[in-house]
Amino acid sequence: MTTSVLFDAQGPRAKRRNILYTVVFLVVLAAALWWLYDGLNSKNQLDWAKWKPFLTSSLPYETYLWPGLLNTLKAAFFALVIALPLGALFGIGRLSDHLSVRTPSGIVVEFFRAIPVLILMIAANAVYAEFTDIATDVRPLYAVVTGLVLYNASVLAEIVRAGILSLPNGQTDAAKAIGMRKGQTMRYVLLPQAVTAMLPAIVSQIVVIVKDTALGGAVLTFPELLASVRPMSANYANTIASFTVVALIYVIVNFALTSFASWLEGRLRRAKKGTGAVVGAAPAGGLETIEAPPAKSGDVDKV
DSSP, X not given: OOOXXXXXXXXXXXXXXXXXXXXXXXXXXXXXXXXXXXXXXXXXXXXXXXXXXXXXXXXXXXXXIHHHHHHHHHHHHHHHHHHHHHHHHHHHHTTOSOHHHHHHXXXXXXXXXXSOHHHHHHHHXXXXXXXXXXXXXXXXXXHHHHHHHHHHHHHHHHHHHHHHHTSOHXXXXXXXXXXXXXXXXXXIIIHHHHXXXXXXXXXXXHHHHHHHHHHHHHHSOXXXXXXXXXXXXXXXXXXXXXXXXXXXXXXXXXXXXHHHHXXXXXXXXXXXXXXXXXXXOOOTTOOOOBOOOOOOTTSSOOO
């Protein structure tokens, strides 16, 4: 019989109680599903004519869904490519020893993190319309990307800062002990380890970026994926079916992102174990060792 050190094995009463909870949950779930089915069926939302365009023809995908998905991915890609390095820059800047760097970085991060992304998109669109010559048809894309960059760069900066601060102080102390400067410590020791710790939070923020592109479609007439529901449902008279298909596409895209991130995180962890860059488990009484990068002239201060 296997036992757990975290909790005692369940007794007969606990097992009966868990079975009862499971049965009650399944009954409630079945009742909710029946209520949903009955409501949709009574409103004729499950008629074959409303779902037929998505199951028998490629026209809705070619005309509405595929162009909308491409615009969503385009805006999310540009926002991520710009926001990620900016977030890393401001996150590291908030950890600087220099007040002239740390204070402006903190002000920028806190300011844009406190403003809703929708307001940033609207403000960016107004600025582009007033002070630039950007064409009207591409201006919503610029505004959406700008709003996403300003907000998500500030959030990513906090993720980077928290990821670096979560590392043991011994990593920095060991790097200093072998003569590494702060820039080298950050580049060769802290950031490579923090990336693995930050990856789940970064992926969650990427998912947020993908979903927030829908705000541009709702307010700025940006032709993204969710905005395709309006003309598509007007053409086929199937609003519920159109929203359902779009929701499934969002689920597939975000599930692909999280699956790729899980694979990448596992690969990074295995690579760290195999390269010997960081030796985590030292013998009892020993010191944790860090392999230093190749020494360069002037890197080691003379004592």
